[in-house]
Amino acid sequence: MVDHAVLTARGVSYAYSPGHWAVRNIDLAVQAGARIALLGANGAGKSTLLLLLSGAEHVCNGEIYLNGTLAERSRAGMRRWRRQVGMLLQDPEDQLLAPTVEQDVAFGPLQDGVKEVEARELVQQALSRMAISHLATRPVHELSLGEKKRVALAGLLIQTPSVLLLDEPTAGLDPGGVRALRETLDSLAAAGTAIILATHEVDFAYEWAAEVCVLFEGGILARGAPAEVLADRDMLTHASLEPPLLLEAALALGARTPLPRSRTEFRAWLRTARRMIP
Ligand SMILES: Nc1ncnc2c1ncn2[C@@H]1O[C@H](COP(=O)(O)OP(=O)(O)O)[C@@H](O)[C@H]1O
Ligand SMILES: [Mg+2]
Numbered sequence: 001m002v003d004h005a006v007l008t009a010r011g012v013s014y015a016y017s018p019g020h021w022a023v024r025n026i027d028l029a030v031q032a033g034a035r036i037a038l039l040g041a042n043g044a045g046k047s048t049l050l051l052l053l054s055g056a057e058h059v060c061n062g063e064i065y066l067n068g069t070l071a072e073r074s075r076a077g078m079r080r081w082r083r084q085v086g087m088l089l090q091d092p093e094d095q096l097l098a099p100t101v102e103q104d105v106a107f108g109p110l111q112d113g114v115k116e117v118e119a120r121e122l123v124q125q126a127l128s129r130m131a132i133s134h135l136a137t138r139p140v141h142e143l144s145l146g147e148k149k150r151v152a153l154a155g156l157l158i159q160t161p162s163v164l165l166l167d168e169p170t171a172g173l174d175p176g177g178v179r180a181l182r183e184t185l186d187s188l189a190a191a192g193t194a195i196i197l198a199t200h201e202v203d204f205a206y207e208w209a210a211e212v213c214v215l216f217e218g219g220i221l222a223r224g225a226p227a228e229v230l231a232d233r234d235m236l237t238h239a240s241l242e243p244p245l246l247l248e249a250a251l252a253l254g255a256r257t258p259l260p261r262s263r264t265e266f267r268a269w270l271r272t273a274r275r276m277i278p
Contacts, residue, residue: 004031004032004068005029005030005031005065005067005068006030006031006032006066006067006084006162006163006194007028007029007030007053007064007065007066007085007162007163007194008028008029008030008064008065008068009026009027009028009029009049009052009053009062009063009064010027010062010063010064010065011025011026011027011061011062011063012025012026012027012028012049012052012059012061012062012063012064013025013026013059013060013061013062013218014048014049014052014057014059014060015060016048021217021218022045022048022218023045023048023049023052023218024045024217024218024219025061025062025219026049026062026219026220027220028053028213030163030194030196031194032162032192032193032194033189033190033191033192033193033194034189034194034195034196034210034211035185035189035195035197035208035209035210035211036194036195036196036197036209036210036211036212036213037196037197037198037199037204037205037208037209037211037212037213037226038050038196038197038198038199038212038213038215039199039200039202039205039212039213039214039215039239039241040198040200040214040215040216040239040241041200041216041239041240041241042200044215044216044217044218044239045215045217045218045219046167046168046198046199046215047090047167047198048218049198049215050087050165050166050167050196050198051087052064053085053087053163053165053196054081054082054085054086054087054165055071055073055078055081055082055085056087058073066080066081066084066085067084067162079112082159083112083159083161084161084162084163085161085162085163085164085165086156086157086159086161086163086164086165087156087164087165087166087167088149088152088153088156088164088165088166088167088169089152089167090167090168090171092145092148092149092151092152093148095152095155096140096148096151096152096155098140099139099140100136100137100138100139100140101127101132101135101136101137101138101140101143101151102120102123102127102136102137104140104151104155105123105126105127105151105154105155105158106119106120106122106123106158107155108155108158108159109122109123109158109159122158123136123154123158124136125158126154126155126157126158127154129154129157130150130151130153130154130157130184131150131180132147132150132151132154135147135151145172145173146172146173146174146177149169149173149177149181150180153184157188161193162192162193162194163193163194163195163196164185164188164193164194164195164196165196165197165198166185166195166196166197166198167198168198168199168200169181169197169199170199170201170204171199178204182207182208185197185208197209200241202230202236202241202242202243202244203244203245203246205226205230205244206226206227206230206244206246206247206261207244207246207261207262209226210225210226211223211224211225211226212224212225212226212229212230214229214235214236214239214241215239216238216239221235221238221239222235226244226247226261227247227257227258227259227261230243230244230247231243231247231251246260246261246262246263246266247259249266250266250269253270253273254273255269255273
């Protein structure tokens with residue numbers, strides 16, 4: 001029995017070619033509502049680990065458990081896995097296959113045998129949740145990157161996964177797109193969806209994550225609370241990363257826990273700190 005985690009990885013390793021380990025001996029227990037950032041430089045193993053957790057790639061060593069039960073690669077097992085764990089690929093072009101937005105978002109339910117009338121209803125709900133109802137009949141190839149990512153996310157959410165894996169979801173988004181994504185992720189996590197997000201953007205991870213795991217050469221170099229892990233400059237330098245600017249500035253100005261985690265908190269802290277200076 002593997003505790004109450006919705007998704008657990010035990011000693012998971014993967015090599016694309018013999019002897020070249022892309023992911024090494026990873027242990028990870030993901031609870032409902034988790035907000036985990038997998039941080040690492042290019043090639044650290046983030047995407048590979050997400051693919052293993054999603055079932056898209058088969059582990060070389062180790063096991064993956066869904067709700068405490070060993071995940072199976074049988075037909076039925078893979079269908080369960082896909083329904084419980086949704087993955088947003090880094091490039092939505094690799095994910096969106098149907099000609100129009102509504103056809104693409106309807107794909108999962110129709111595959112699962114949901115009747116067309118019901119599927120249409122579910123599509124409307126999913127589009128509305130992602131604030132893209134106005135795009136329903138648009139050809140997918142005409143959309144902007146941010147819109148494509150939202151369509152791909154709607155196609156995942158329609159399956160109501162208990163775990164959502166996102167590969168570099170903020171890459172290429174403008175600040176408004178990042179804010180909207182953050183709001184979506186916050187409301188999903190608050191409703192109990194476990195979220196694991198791969199990124200090299202330490203600033204986003206610092207603000208958003210409840211837990212960070214720093215990957216280096218396929219293994220976990222450090223993990224824990226963002227304010228602790230991301231204050232370790234030497235460890236981050238080793239991993240080809242840098243501390244979040246907000247954290248570095250707050251520490252340099254003498255801030256103590258609880259450290260400001262957002263610009264708003266930082267400004268508020270700064271106002272108070274200035275008043276304390278004689
Ligand atoms: N399709 C592939 N074939 C061979 N090697 C790969 C492939 N994808 C990734 N790798 C290698 O696996 C390692 C981890 O890559 P990846 O998981 O993509 O890292 P990240 O997402 O952190 O940039 C790297 O050394 C990379 O070169
Ligand atoms: Mg990657």
